[in-house]
Amino acid sequence: MKKVTFVTIIVVSLLGIFFGYHKFIKHIPQDGEHTKFSRADNILDSRYLEVLVVGGDAITKKLIANCYNTTLLNGETNENRDSAPQKLVDQLNTDEITAQFGAFSSFINGPRVWCLDWTEVQVGKVRDFNGLKAKWVAALELDNPNKFSKSKPPYQVSSIERKTSFGINKGTDVFLLEDPRGTVWLMKSYSLKLDPTMSRDKLPALMASLNLPDGWSYRIVTLKKDIVLKPLSGVAQIIADDKDNVYDRTGIGYSNYNL
Structure with missing residues (x-):
């Protein structure tokens, strides 16, 4: 039987800490770091979708969901009033999105239709989700990485x-x-x-x-x-x-x- 050395114990412990860290800590991009206010007019009855990507620290329960919104993107016009074409929505895969961002989880909110005439929001980086473009509009604080998997x-x-x-x-x-x-x-x-x-x-x-x-x-x-x-x-x-x-x-x- 091989003798277990002190160095072996240290190496195993460090590996455990490393893999444990990556299991409970997920660093998603800070896509809201540089934002500007953007106004979207004439959006009443227009179709949109949101993608939410969850990261942060599961140990301290300081979790953040980056929220990305499609409004005015993906070829939306005053005629088609659609920033979430179904052919692009059908290509979304939450497992792929979660892996793409190295996140805890990801969720799709929509498609939905606006009952508003206009919005004025802080807009950050635009991301591509397998062909569907969506811009960062909010970071939501969570206490559970699966909060959006079960509707309130x-x-x-x-x-x-x-x-x-x-x-x-x-x-x-x-x-x-x-x-x-x-x-x-x-x-x-x-x-x-x-x-x-x-x-x-x-x-x-x-x-x-x-x-x-x-x-x-x-x-x-x-x-x-x-x-x-x-x-x-x-x-x-x-x-x-x-x-x-x-x-x-x-x-x-x-x-x-x-x-």
Whole structure:
């Protein structure tokens, strides 16, 4: 039997530390290091998709998800209103994306359709995901590398640090939820995941079919003036309904007027 030396023990220990480090620490690119504010106009009813790539330190639970958005890319025009063509979406592979970035995991959010007329966000590096281009728009803090693999239950509030402005123009129909406390939530995008044929014309029927919790209600109104959604604290609050549509909180500190 071979004698185990002190040097062998040190080497094995160092190898264990090395491989352990790479198992629990994932350094994803700092694609939001150099950003500039960019405004996207005339995006109402346009189709988009987001790719989220998760890295960071799983031991300390300081995890970050880089969020990349396709809006205005991939040949989108005012005519086709599509920055996430299905032929490119079909080529996305989360295992390949995770390996490409050396990440813990990656997730696809969408395709979705904007209910906003314009956005003004901080934009970073543009990445290519097997032919689908998407630009960095946010870094989300997480406590679990698989957070996006299991959807949060509908109608539960999430908080996201965000220095952005979203706007909807006067005369546009908006789709609202009101919770038992009187907080009004405005739909900013609807999902094509459950129904790829979903459209603005179908949204009234969709709202009527929601499985709303006790004390919640919905309504559809036509804006009498422009509304701007901007969290003054730098932290936005969002919810999703049971059809995967996403809403932003409105009211004092979240929008320029109450709905």
